[in-house]
Amino acid sequence: MKPMNILPIALLASALTFTAGAQNATADKTAAKKVEKTDNSKGSESFMERYYAVQATYPALKTLHGNFAASSHTQEKFIERYNQIKAAYPKLTDAHGDYAGSEYSLDEFTKRYFEIKDSYPKMDKYWGDYAGSAKTLPDFVKRYNEIKDSSPDMSDAYGQYAASDKNLKEFSSRYYGAKDSKTAMPCYGEYAGCSKKLSKESK
Structure with missing residues (x-):
C-alpha cells in the first residue's frame, strides 16, 4: 500500500477553514451594519x-x-x-x-x-x-x-x-x-x- 500524502489534505482543510472564517466575518459585518442602521433610525x-x-x-x-x-x-x-x-x-x-x-x-x-x-x-x-x-x-x-x-x-x-x-x-x-x-x-x-x-x- 502506498503511503498517504497528508500535506495536500491538510492544506485543503486549512483553505476551507479560512474561507468559512472569511464568510462568517462578512456575515458579521453585514449584521453589524443592519444593527447600526436600526439604531440610527431610532434617532429620527x-x-x-x-x-x-x-x-x-x-x-x-x-x-x-x-x-x-x-x-x-x-x-x-x-x-x-x-x-x-x-x-x-x-x-x-x-x-x-x-x-x-x-x-x-x-x-x-x-x-x-x-x-x-x-x-x-x-x-x-x-x-x-x-x-x-x-x-x-x-x-x-x-x-x-x-x-x-x-x-x-x-x-x-x-x-x-x-x-x-x-x-x-x-x-x-x-x-x-x-x-x-x-x-x-x-x-x-x-x-x-x-x-x-x-x-x-x-x-
Whole structure:
C-alpha cells in the first residue's frame, strides 16, 4: 500500500477553514451594519414619540421619561444604565436619569457629579445635569448664571439650559414652543435642550 500524502489534505482543510472564517466575518459585518442602521433610525423619533413610548412601558418612572426622550439610547439600553447606577449609588436618585441618558461610563459620570458637588454644594438641584453634560464646570456655571439672571420664569429648566449646546434664544423658543403646545409633558427643559423635534409634524 502506498503511503498517504497528508500535506495536500491538510492544506485543503486549512483553505476551507479560512474561507468559512472569511464568510462568517462578512456575515458579521453585514449584521453589524443592519444593527447600526436600526439604531440610527431610532434617532429620527420625535421627543413626544419617545416620551409616550417610555411612559407606556415604564409608567412608574415618571421622573425619567424626559431624560429618556431627550437621549439617543434605546429603552433597553437606558433602563440597563438606570439599573446600573441605581444598584451602585442608590442614594443619588436625583442623578439616576441623567446618568441613564448620558454617554458617560459610571466612573466618569460620578467623578463629574462629585466634582460639582464638592465645588458648588448649594447647587444640588443641578449636580446631575452637569455630570451628564459635555460642559466644563466653569462653562456650566456660567450658562446657569446666564439663564438665572435673564429668565427667572424658566427656573425649572436652569440645569437643562446650562447642560445644553443651545443659545438662550434658541432654548427659550423651544421651551415655550413645547409649553404652548399643551402636550402635558412636564419636561420642557429636557426637550428644549436636546436636538429632537417635538413631534413628527414639527419643522
